[in-house]
Amino acid sequence: MRPIYTTYLLYWLLLPPTVIAQIRDTLLLPEVRITDVRLGRPDSMMAYRIDRIPIRTVHSSLTLGESLLKSGILLRGYGPGVLQTAGFRGFAASQTQVLWNGWGLNHGMVGVTDLSLYPSFLMSEVVVNRGGGSAEYGNAAIGGIIEIHQSFDDPTTIHTGVGSFGSLTFGGKTAFKIQETDVSLGAFRRQTRNDFFYKDVFRFPIVDRRRENASNELTSLMMSMRHERPNRVRYLNLWLSGADSEIPGPISAGIAQATQTDILRRVNAGTSFRYARGWIGVDAIATQQRLDYLDAASNVDSRSEVSIGGVRLFWAMPGIRIQTESRVTSIDFTEYAPPVRYESAISITAVRNGASGTLRVDHDSFYGAFWSGAVGMRASHFRAQLARSFGVPTFNDLYWPLLGNRDLIPETANKAEIGFFGKLLSVEVDVPLYAARIRDGIQWIPQSDGRVRPLNVREVTSFGLEPRLSYRSTWNGVGFDTNLEANYIRSRYTKERFAGDQSVNKRVAYVPEWQTLAETTLIWKGWMFSPGYRFTGDRFTTEDERFPMPAMGLWELSLGHTRHFETFSATALWRMDNATDLDYSLIRWYPMPGRQHTFTLHIQFK
Amino acid sequence: MKPILHILLLILVAQACTSSTSGKKDGEGRRILVVNQGGFQRGEASLTEIRLDSRTVTEDVFLGKNARPLGDVAQSLTEFGDRYFIVVNNSHKIEVVAKSDYRSVGTIAIPGNAGPRYLAVSSSNHGYLTNLYSNSVTKVNLSTLAVLKQIDVGMGTEGIVISNDTVFVAKNLASDFSSGRQIALIRTGSDVVLDTWETCVGPTQLASIGSRLIVSCSGTWGRNDGEIVVHQRSTGEIVRRIALNAYAGGFSVASSSQIHVLANGVKSVNLTTGAVATVSQKSYYAIAYDGSHLWLADALNYAQAGLLHKVTTAGAAVDSFRVGIIPGYIHIDK
Numbered sequence: 013m014r015p016i017y018t019t020y021l022l023y024w025l026l027l028p029p030t031v032i033a034q035i036r037d038t039l040l041l042p043e044v045r046i047t048d049v050r051l052g053r054p055d056s057m058m059a060y061r062i063d064r065i066p067i068r069t070v071h072s073s074l075t076l077g078e079s080l081l082k083s084g085i086l087l088r089g090y091g092p093g094v095l096q097t098a099g100f101r102g103f104a105a106s107q108t109q110v111l112w113n114g115w116g117l118n119h120g121m122v123g124v125t126d127l128s129l130y131p132s133f134l135m136s137e138v139v140v141n142r143g144g145g146s147a148e149y150g151n152a153a154i155g156g157i158i159e160i161h162q163s164f165d166d167p168t169t170i171h172t173g174v175g176s177f178g179s180l181t182f183g184g185k186t187a188f189k190i191q192e193t194d195v196s197l198g199a200f201r202r203q204t205r206n207d208f209f210y211k212d213v214f215r216f217p218i219v220d221r222r223r224e225n226a227s228n229e230l231t232s233l234m235m236s237m238r239h240e241r242p243n244r245v246r247y248l249n250l251w252l253s254g255a256d257s258e259i260p261g262p263i264s265a266g267i268a269q270a271t272q273t274d275i276l277r278r279v280n281a282g283t284s285f286r287y288a289r290g291w292i293g294v295d296a297i298a299t300q301q302r303l304d305y306l307d308a309a310s311n312v313d314s315r316s317e318v319s320i321g322g323v324r325l326f327w328a329m330p331g332i333r334i335q336t337e338s339r340v341t342s343i344d345f346t347e348y349a350p351p352v353r354y355e356s357a358i359s360i361t362a363v364r365n366g367a368s369g370t371l372r373v374d375h376d377s378f379y380g381a382f383w384s385g386a387v388g389m390r391a392s393h394f395r396a397q398l399a400r401s402f403g404v405p406t407f408n409d410l411y412w413p414l415l416g417n418r419d420l421i422p423e424t425a426n427k428a429e430i431g432f433f434g435k436l437l438s439v440e441v442d443v444p445l446y447a448a449r450i451r452d453g454i455q456w457i458p459q460s461d462g463r464v465r466p467l468n469v470r471e472v473t474s475f476g477l478e479p480r481l482s483y484r485s486t487w488n489g490v491g492f493d494t495n496l497e498a499n500y501i502r503s504r505y506t507k508e509r510f511a512g513d514q515s516v517n518k519r520v521a522y523v524p525e526w527q528t529l530a531e532t533t534l535i536w537k538g539w540m541f542s543p544g545y546r547f548t549g550d551r552f553t554t555e556d557e558r559f560p561m562p563a564m565g566l567w568e569l570s571l572g573h574t575r576h577f578e579t580f581s582a583t584a585l586w587r588m589d590n591a592t593d594l595d596y597s598l599i600r601w602y603p604m605p606g607r608q609h610t611f612t613l614h615i616q617f618k
Numbered sequence: 619m620k621p622i623l624h625i626l627l628l629i630l631v632a633q634a635c636t637s638s639t640s641g642k643k644d645g646e647g648r649r650i651l652v653v654n655q656g657g658f659q660r661g662e663a664s665l666t667e668i669r670l671d672s673r674t675v676t677e678d679v680f681l682g683k684n685a686r687p688l689g690d691v692a693q694s695l696t697e698f699g700d701r702y703f704i705v706v707n708n709s710h711k712i713e714v715v716a717k718s719d720y721r722s723v724g725t726i727a728i729p730g731n732a733g734p735r736y737l738a739v740s741s742s743n744h745g746y747l748t749n750l751y752s753n754s755v756t757k758v759n760l761s762t763l764a765v766l767k768q769i770d771v772g773m774g775t776e777g778i779v780i781s782n783d784t785v786f787v788a789k790n791l792a793s794d795f796s797s798g799r800q801i802a803l804i805r806t807g808s809d810v811v812l813d814t815w816e817t818c819v820g821p822t823q824l825a826s827i828g829s830r831l832i833v834s835c836s837g838t839w840g841r842n843d844g845e846i847v848v849h850q851r852s853t854g855e856i857v858r859r860i861a862l863n864a865y866a867g868g869f870s871v872a873s874s875s876q877i878h879v880l881a882n883g884v885k886s887v888n889l890t891t892g893a894v895a896t897v898s899q900k901s902y903y904a905i906a907y908d909g910s911h912l913w914l915a916d917a918l919n920y921a922q923a924g925l926l927h928k929v930t931t932a933g934a935a936v937d938s939f940r941v942g943i944i945p946g947y948i949h950i951d952k
Contacts, residue, residue, distance in 0.1 A: 514923065
């Protein structure tokens with residue numbers, strides 16, 4: 013068990029069509045459209061599957077986490093408006109890297125990203141990359157990557173929404189040109205009481221109670237500027253976000269009185285220019301993440317501010333990309349004062365005739381050097397990749413007072429994936445099979461002196477398959493878009509960590525063996541109707557398969573209508589989540605809302 | 619030391635103790651109840667029953683009989699009359715069940731987020747309950763299950779024992795959440811705070827043996843300065859201090875002159891001579907003594923079912939049972 017505060021942080025920290033913008037400068041192959049920030053490769057050249065969340069799903073969700081959840085991604089959610097994290101293929105949430113413009117968003121201290129803090133309205137694209145790793149994306153991208161992008165060509169849009177449990181949302185975004193500079197601006201605000209009913213099974217007889225201390229307010233502002241000429245590109249991106257959340261805690265405990273404040277400030281700027289047959293560029297970021305957790309009843313007053321600065325240099329030519337980057341992280345925290353961390357890396361990526369390879373060497377002021385790499389190929393209807401990834405310990409792992417362990421080494425993961433894809437009777441089929449083993453995984457384990465300290469003892473081995481079928485067609489003016497996805501994973505602890513360990517060959521906690529998603533969208537004359545069903549198999553909440561959580565299936569329905577006027581179009585959307593009013597939770601004793609309705613109005617100017 | 623660290627230490631490290639034991643030698647034919655805390659904020663608390671004669675283990679008897687979970691972080695269990703009083707720390711309540719079949723008799727909700735810890739019973743059949751997060755000891759009527767009053771003794775009370783008409787309360791935390799070092803005395807009946815004694819750093823568990831009050835003190839985290847302090851119970855005078863060279867937790871009483879204490883392993887302490895001997899170098903989470911053997915709870919990594927070991931007083935393994943998650947308190951029926 014990790015220390016209580018780590019638990020608090022982890023429990024309570026704990027973005028829209030295609031991307032062009034600043035990623036053009038990473039272009040490797042000018043004849044294709046670039047869709048990947050770091051690699052400059054299109055999906056059609058990747059050696060693993062890239063999942064792009066449908067934009068209608070993104071924009072009908074309030075948060076990044078919600079849009080992933082509705083896309084069949086397994087999340088750990090502690091209730092609406094509260095910490096949401098994602099882990100793929102048996103990896104932990106701290107092993108998933110979330111990228112904005114190619115820079116990691118994971119919290120510098122605890123190593124995870126709270127997906128509930130990012131409003132999906134401001135995003136132009138959400139990409140899920142379960143096969144990628146550290147070679148391409150750096151530290152913490154050991155188990156997968158979520159990329160969020162914002163666009164310069166989104167039309168001016170005004171959004172307003174009202175939903176169950178006091179949910180109100182307002183947003184607006186616009187894009188315009190000042191001389192030769194593209195400018196895009198966006199703002200979003202959400203507030204909700206989250207006072208839904210749940211069954212209090214800790215009382216006898218069981219009673220329905222309203223969730224208390226669960227309100228949430230979020231404000232987010234984004235701005236992007238881009239100045240582009242044939243041989244030179246400059247850009248500036250700014251993102252400010254603040255959230256005040258009440259933290260309700262599990263229903264098994266008393267009513268919590270905790271609150272949390274998250275403030276995020278990020279600025280990213282860069283330039284690139286043509287050189288020889290390619291591009292040379294520099295990209296920089298500065299971020300500040302403030303996280304304050306207050307619980308007067310328990311006398312907890314924990315405040316932290318993480319400051320990160322980074323710079324990246326790259327040289328991209330057709331078929332090859334060389335990149336170096338450096339990053340410095342400093343932390344101001346009420347509980348401990350760690351030294352400043354310096355990280356640097358150099359990587360080289362080569363793509364030729366369907367084969368690809370990346371080699372990366374990192375240096376961390378805490379650990380010295382370590383390497384990661386990936387080799388892959390793609391041909392016809394087949395792709396394959398082998399990769400080695402790493403994740404360095406968090407500051408909490410290293411410096412928690414009296415418990416942190418400075419002898420920790422980075423976690424490593426070896427991953428293999430093969431995939432088959434193609435069209436069968438007009439149905440797009442994609443079937444990845446994968447295997448992964450995490451070694452030297454960090455876990456907090458009690459020691460002989462009674463102290464619970466982090467050690468490199470966790471080993472998890474997973475394999476699975478993720479078949480997906482997609483069908484799109486039009487019949488008599490009616491458009492169909494249907495997706496079926498079934499994920500199977502066998503994820504087990506495969507190494508005894510201490511005497512008496514009962515978890516060996518047991519399922520990894522909270523990882524279901526089966527997840528399926530079935531959704532279809534019908535579009536006819538401005539009307540849209542979309543039913544969806546998500547199934548999550550049974551899970552265990554402990555390492556020894558002791559506490560099962562039952563399998564569950566959630567139905568969702570959407571109905572919308574778009575009407576076009578001379579200067580704008582208006583879309584009204586009604587969405588019903590959890591249509592069958594299922595009593596469920598993603599984390600035990602953190603109830604999720606029953607049936608809920610959301611009405612939104614989008615006005616999009618031409 | 620930061621307040622948060624104290625809470626952490628109390629929840630993760632402060633080990634539990636056992637209720638009184640007597641009667642049948644070697645515990646055979648008896649019933650042992652293990653109070654399993656479950657993970658903090660995970661609602662995994664449970665009660666495991668072990669019948670020694672048949673070696674049968676029944677997991678989560680509370681859930682089984684009452685069709686509802688016990689709560690969040692079950693801390694301790696007190697036997698009184700035909701009932702068990704199970705203190706559920708992070709659910710801020712006491713669940714009361716019948717001894718015969720574990721069916722719920724009632725629930726005592728402790729006001730505020732008090733964080734109740736241990737319950738002691740006075741001769742007038744009133745219960746006195748320590749609270750980690752409140753400034754008071756809670757007095758409850760064990761017959762009507764009503765909360766009678768809050769007795770202001772200051773922040774962070776932990777161990778409790780009643781001797782004659784005096785309640786002795788270990789003040790484990792100070793008002794600023796730093797380590798406490800006092801024992802408060804309350805007169806039963808009038809519930810007046812009589813006195814406050816200075817003792818060692820981080821008093822955790824108390825026991826009254828003869829004319830003495832035995833106190834185990836955790837010491838300061840990281841300094842390994844836990845100790846056993848023996849007070850003259852009538853005056854509060856410290857008559858002996860026994861250094862454990864470890865962070866210390868709960869203990870079990872073997873005789874009037876010997877206890878076994880959880881202190882970076884298990885140590886046998888002679889209260890008369892002050893001699894300390896190591897029984898086991900492995901850390902355990904709770905300890906009890908049945909008259910001939912020690913019972914030691916191993917919480918493993920807090921994320922899976924723990925183990926209850928029966929060992930000789932020399933530390934030799936005798937038997938073992940799998941119990942619930944984070945077994946933190948062992949009760950052996952009288």
